[in-house]
Amino acid sequence: MSSKMEAQSSGNVVQGEITVFGFGKSFLGPCLSPFNLKLQTYLRMTDIKYKPWFTTKMPSKGKIPYIEHNGKIVEDSSFIIQHLNSEYKKDLNAHLTPAEKAIALSFQRLVEDNLYWTLAYQRWLMDDSILDLIPFPNRFATKLFSWYTSLKLRPDLRKNMRGQGIGRHSEEEILKIAKLDLGAIADFLGEKEFFMGSQPSEVDAVIFGFVGLMTFTGSNSVSAKDVKENHPNLVAYVERMKQLYWPDWDKLCIPEGTTSWDEMQQQCG
Template sequence: MAKIPYELDTKDIHGPKGKLPWITYNGVHIADSQLIIEFLNKKLGISINKNTSKEKLAIARACRVMMEEHFLWGLIQYRFIDNIKAAPQLMKIPTMFKLFLPLQSHHLKQRMINNGIGKHTPTEIYQMTEADLRTVSEALGSKKFFGGDEPCEDDCAIFGGVAQAVWGLPGSSFERLSHGELKNLKEYCEGMKELYWSDWENCMDKS
């Protein structure tokens, strides 16, 4: 979005904080997408949000945090716990790592329990996180993007979460909602894809 030149390095996947994404800028390591954006904005004098009202930015931020911190658990419940055997088909996991999927599933379930949401039944978890999608759909309304006619910074992460519902959770209630009742979410994802992912199919083939 900001047209910043970069080079992809896959040697150290997890970086200094043990999480993705992270970058190195002139020898300085920064982890977490939000901290990265804030760092680059300041360092390079970037202001993607300059044409977006404070009200739209506030709504976008709230939706982003909800998707990153709450809807995420519904995604994990569906993909890595209830349908863990199908995960390799979705993510093209190398054969040697497939053996560790049950252990990973158990680890993620424990994280959900520690968070609190994992103490609920799967049905309850899905109900809670389906409500997140409905909220995002309502907040988006008839706008093209959360920034209005042009995307704002938070559109990046919101797109990442909603795109999982649209394309990354086949057979789920999230997919049914985004392709039906909440079709503005699918239209939103198609708009972001058209703007920034002209090489989408090529990226999918190489994943």
């Protein structure tokens, strides 16, 4: 069954309403994917109403999250944002100069095309703490997911990281890359309220999606500890973004003690 058909047959797509398909919640956050958190943060920043929906089905490009809007599937969080900017006449970057837009885009690329791989490495290849974030109905389900990550997800990630180039480095070198990237982000942020100044822009959704998710759900990771110990301005920034755009964060997390994936099917935004 296609993702689009799955959505329609589930009765969760309404004409004119945006449905965001992605990986579900966790015990510590409303999204498991930084790209999903980025997209949902953008939607909250622009006051565009949407409905999140948990799925493991991939659309044609194999990109998740994706949206269904007026019967159309749009993949890739950046293309989705471009699509919605056009459809809803939104522009969070309107106040930026061309040079500032170029800087913001450069940091977006740093986060999504470089820092991302170092965070994925820490989440999936350095330890199994990701398993503690997801509710499983029984031990068999836990072992099944662990088996899947070992035989499929991790080998695919290693292959993709090697193709990208970052996977050719040692663990020490990968962690150093993450440290340098986070240091650059913190240095540019400085004491500003938002990443580009006193007003929010699209890059804030990106920074929060990745650094925020890592900070709030990956506290055992080397990079999360680095941010908390060495970059108090970044800690304050992601907390500020959380309070401003996700005041319901804690309510949207899966309650402790839940042992059913049904909770992941509920709305998370």
